[in-house]
Amino acid sequence: MTDTLWDEFHRVVNMTSHELEDWLRTRSADEETEALPDQAGTPTGQEVLRVLRKRRTDLTTEDVKVMRKVVDRVHEQRRDDLEPTAGEAHWRHRLMSIGHDPLKPA
Numbered sequence: 001m002t003d004t005l006w007d008e009f010h011r012v013v014n015m016t017s018h019e020l021e022d023w024l025r026t027r028s029a030d031e032e033t034e035a036l037p038d039q040a041g042t043p044t045g046q047e048v049l050r051v052l053r054k055r056r057t058d059l060t061t062e063d064v065k066v067m068r069k070v071v072d073r074v075h076e077q078r079r080d081d082l083e084p085t086a087g088e089a090h091w092r093h094r095l096m097s098i099g100h101d102p103l104k105p106a
Helices: 002-011 017-028 045-052 061-077 088-098
Strands: none
Touching: 002 061, 017 045, 045 061, 061 088
């Protein structure tokens, strides 16, 4: 893994692990998922949460794949400057589920 990927991942994932965890729990809250709050959210959202909680030296090959996937996905849906941008709620919520809030300043 390169330092560039680590830096870019942490630039595009602009939510803290606490913010992301809260969002995933809120987004997934219903009677069935309330019993498993640690599994709330999408699989990718959970993977991002795991990466955010790690030190760079503890990353696995799978973590690096997740980081690349998230960086690519955010860049596909956003301008490169990542300036705060309002959009439709479902678009924002989809990005927030992988740790990027498009309304949060870069």
